[in-house]
Amino acid sequence: MSATPLLRVSGLRKFFPVRGGLLGRKVADVQAVDGVSFEVARGETLGIVGESGCGKSTTARLLIRLIEPDAGEIVFDGFGLGDGMTLAELRRQAQMVFQDSYASLNPRLTVADTIAFGPRVHGMPAAQAMTLARDLLRKVGLDPALFAGRYPHELSGGQRQRVNIARALALSPRLLILDEAVSALDKSVEAQVLNLLCDLKAELGLTYLFISHDLNVVRFMSDRVMVMYLGKVVEIGDVETLYADPRHPYTAALLSAMPSMDPDRRTAEAPLAGDPPNPIDPPSGCRFHTRCPFAEDPCRRAEPGLKPAGDRRLVACHMNDPASGHSRAGRQGEAA
Template sequence: MTLLDVQDLEVHFRAGGLPLPGHAPRLVRAVNGVSFTLAPGEALGLVGESGCGKSTLGRAILRLGEITGGSIRFGGADVASGGRDGRLRRETAMIFQDPYGALNPRMAVGEAIAEVLRVHRKVPRDRVPARVAELLTLVGLRPEHAARRPAELSGGQCQRVGIARALAVEPKLIIADECVAALDVSIQAQIINLLIELKARMNLALIFIAHDLAVVRRLCDRVAVMYLGRIVEEGAAETVFAAPKHPYTQALVRAIPEIDPDRMLPVDLLAGEPPSPLDLPAGCAFHPRCPFALAECRAGAAPALRPVDGRFTACHLYPAIPAH
């Protein structure tokens, strides 16, 4: 069963400034033909360097931003052709990166959760305080935290409030956008453990946007690696992490920190900077940084995702091998 089906999704922005006379406006191709599916209760990790389009993709799926092309189907319904329809509002939620910035500093956190419950009419009005207490308890806080404002809480506590607010709509899908990036490592582990528990208990589908591959490996069932607006490798998390195929994925996996003090630090980390999304190179966008680039990587269209050894990879280095 498929809960979310994204096909050929594109999000382009007009670059700032006025175009030169006789020239069309320059476009930033932030998301450039992304396709994937997500099942109920499944966690997909979206990873890649800053600026690769992960957050733009997440916001576009929830219709928090405009899309240029492609299709998005949620629960079988087309949600790409119009605004953020009622089903998306009722059955999806987002957890944002900044736990303080996502909350109104003048509003008690209990009221922030209660507001969601009232707007979506999830419980009778006289049951709202009790439901707020239940949600706070569910995410590891105490009911008395409801009276506090964000400034009175730690970053980890504020992020737990953000998760409780997301759960208030009783969602089928949550998109978490770098939701542990601003937290201390010990607090990160607590939030990840909480998401794992909630995912199992509530059969939540989760899109977890991150640049920390170690966190994604622990939390997610599948991983999609993005580079300059495209998915370049996608498959089961353990398959991709154990034997990455795309040279970009290989570089990211080599950069995962290791605790073993006897292990040498990698010396062949990825060099250079990604090309500008205003002026994407021909062929594979990764070829200027790829140590294995072939002649066909430098010309023509970007390689399409195809089955390669148990996952999908957009790379000319491999013949197509049936997925298994």
């Protein structure tokens, strides 16, 4: 069954309670992730983009249960979590690399000890774990003779991120979740780490979930892209079709908000006004309607579902649903 996706997520939801008043009662919820479903095929890179508060990082943390979800199902390689697969096994198979390369390393451990830590916890003899650590250092482009005995503060940001990648690989995972993993790096170093990630993926047959706010980097890395807004998936599709012909007005706005690289074609007009709304009290109906240039009555009343829009694409927009009552409905959808 090679068609089984490596990861299938359905109905993932997480609301964080906001407490207030004298008794610390719950007064509201931050609707961080609300009904998120997607699949990642073996060997694929799925990019997740969106602005702060859209739920992309929370989604990543929910996947490996760094945060406990309120609802939702996670199926890894055909086995449901808690139903054929234990959490420990899921966490071995799915590893994560974070944005802050310094905070994610133990300052008291040498680089080699950090990398060997996971395998030793999983029962690997010390000598063998050290050999593995040195092999992995070589694999991420750090000479073990120079780096194995160093501490995190003795490394540059790019080197530390390489160590984090080596550590993530130490348990031979199949899925790597990269949460803004290159965002803190300088541009000249970022390219090195992106090249490394591409090499490792090809060599080890990995699957990536690549989360970033940088649309250029996501385009370069991803096969498919998922766009999130205020805890919801608004569009998901193949990277080239999605970038060339965005169907959700938010995707279109996000793409045209990218600064121009051409001095003769500078951006003339901002695609959206205002800031993203607060996820504590998200707008009714379609959460994007308060900023959408095409919003009509149905957008304020009903929440659009994620529906097929041709080209292996899903879009959550009333304009994509002929039954929605939106005056532009059908026009875009039929073109597909």
